[in-house]
Amino acid sequence: MGRDPDHPPAVVCTGLAKTFEDGTEAVRPVDLTVGAGQTIALVGPSGCGKSTLLRMVAGLEAPSAGRVAIAGRPPAETLRRAGLAVAFQDPSLLPWRTVRGNVRLALRLARRPMDDADIDHLLALVGLAGFEETRPAALSGGMRQRAAIARALSTRPGLLLLDEPFGAVDDLTRRQLARDLPRLWEARGTTTLLVTHSVSEAVRLSDRVIVLSPRPARVVAEIAIGLPRPRTEAIGESAQAAALTRQIFAALSDGMASPATAGPAS
Ligand SMILES: Nc1ncnc2c1ncn2[C@@H]1O[C@H](COP(=O)(O)OP(=O)(O)OP(=O)(O)O)[C@@H](O)[C@H]1O
DSSP states (O other): OOOOOSSOOOEEEEEEEEEOTTSOEEEEEEEEEEOTTOEEEEEOSTTSSHHHHHHHHHTSSOOSEEEEEETTBOHHHHHHTTOEEEEOSSOOOOTTSOHHHHHHHHHHHTTOOOOHHHHHHHHHHTTOTTOTTOOGGGSOHHHHHHHHHHHHHHTOOSEEEEESTTTTSOHHHHHHHHHHHHHHHHHHTOEEEEEOSOHHHHHHHOSEEEEEOSSSBOEEEEEEOOOOSSOOHHHHTSHHHHHHHHHHHHHHHHHHHSOOOOOOOO
């Protein structure tokens, strides 16, 4: 399926902070490093600033302070070189194109060749076999989200940014995606930064979990997930995984107990 990505990049965020124009302080200076080829999960209470942080890494939101370096370069440059792909909560599929057409366009823009059989293989992997010719309006929210994930993976990015990638997906499909998709990005050595509301999913997928405080987001704990790979369901349900899950919940409650004073909410 196309060529291998460029060397997966490391991401370094230094003093990254965001206060919106209306005074809402979303992110307190955050230092964060994602090693090349690592998968890092961001977890934190709802509205704490996770998406804002991810959008700054993607170059879609300008930081108020600090900087992001992806393989030493600014995000916009990585985006332009198609080394970065995003799948966010609200999938921005083109409504007049079919599912396959949306993936095809991303590939064309990224100048990465892939034939329709390979596209369909990827669509089958995210459970969209039979919907290749369907337009987004005729898909459920979860299906649209899966189409956006397939589109993001199709260009074989070196860096993958996922915001609640399985948020609108039913539990059974979510479980299946959490099993199958990481195999793809692990096999390619993709550097992956994802936001999830699910602590068990964070444990299952990542090498390290970053626990954020309530808004404004600051890092309250970084927990290394030393579980073996591939992460089978049995590993995800092991006593070791359960202990890590408890540790993350404890860090989340510690963060809740010591919120920082924040600027006004929007
Ligand atoms: N453009 C904006 N202008 C002003 N405030 C904003 C803007 N975008 C987000 N916010 C505010 O910043 C805060 C953080 O939002 P963000 O979406 O990053 O949180 P989140 O942790 O991703 O939330 P959730 O878990 O519910 O998806 C929220 O209070 C939100 O209302």
